[in-house]
Amino acid sequence: DPGNSQISFELGKANVIFSETWEDGTDKWEINGPWVLQEELSVNGQAITDSWGGRGHYAQNCDVWIATKEAILIPNTGNPLLHFDSHVYTEWDYDPVTVEASLDGNTWQEIWTKSGRLDWWQKEYAYLYDYAGQNIYLRFRLRDNSIADELTDPGWTIDNIYVVSGSSAAHKDVLVPGLENTLLFQNYPNPAKQNTHIPYSLTSSTEPKIDIYNIRGQHVRSYRPGTKAEGSYTWFFDGKDDDGRNLPSGIYFYRMKAGKYSKTRRLVLVK
Structure with missing residues (x-):
């Protein structure tokens, strides 16, 4: 380590x-x-x-x-x-x-x-x-x-x-054993043309919440996977808002909250 x-x-x-x-x-x-x-x-x-x-x-x-x-x-x-x-x-x-x-x-x-x-x-x-x-x-x-x-x-x-x-994996969430920290990682690819992966890890069973905001601070997308076991997961983000509409090109910010942990990162969509 x-x-x-x-x-x-x-x-x-x-x-x-x-x-x-x-x-x-x-x-x-x-x-x-x-x-x-x-x-x-x-x-x-x-x-x-x-x-x-x-x-x-x-x-x-x-x-x-x-x-x-x-x-x-x-x-x-x-x-x-x-x-x-x-x-x-x-x-x-x-x-x-x-x-x-x-x-x-x-x-x-x-x-x-x-x-x-x-x-x-x-x-x-x-x-x-x-x-x-x-x-x-x-x-x-x-x-x-x-x-x-x-x-x-x-x-x-x-x-x-x-x-x-x-x-092991379940649906679009990928679990990797052996992780030690609750963390939100940088998405990839970034910039993204449409789809991008947002990885995160959890140290204990909890309910993570990820929200995406545009450059004006307007909320555009929520991710609520429910309670997850300890491990690492990836959310496959399809570049759409909560209503299923394609988001325009631009700078966005995604924030994860899990227990006392909170982290915000930047992603870019280029279409």
Whole structure:
């Protein structure tokens, strides 16, 4: 449980489909940019970073990435999941780090993204059930949109990449065992054209409530799944309001309340 990680997985309860801890080098990966293995900033052993030691600065207007050389077969069962340790330090909103998936190694779909000064290790995850039964490539990417060198930052360091399966599911809610905190996570993809996933976790049996508001603060959608057991779930949000009408493009805010916990995050619809 490195640093302020949000999630810890008990891998013994899941089937490991793919793993990368960087202790055997980078032979599994195609590398674009100055990515190197180092031990100065890692969860344990070595980790890969786009800037030496995770303390250098990425280049202005860079687009650097690492991608799996071989496709990974995602199983049809068990709610496949990607999780990894991430240390991010970029400019908020402008210099995103993303994880992307591809069926052919050429056309990529974003499945996770983040930006900002998160100068500690976090456990991140993305569900892969949209790719069940298919072979996919994974790409970890950092893009800079700065107008000046002084606006660049230390960048992205990645450790302990796993694709696992073996959790249980009910309808459109996905349950993953082994979570320790009640948390509302960032939706993905974000921005979204229509549908997006809103993950959340619960530490005990409770009744979570999620509400979505537009930029003017008007309530547009409610999510009331009833009482949920301890675990992690995902609400598949279809981009519609409570009356079933498609929401227009724009910035929205979603808030979850569960017991004493309350958290608000931002999502963007682009249609």
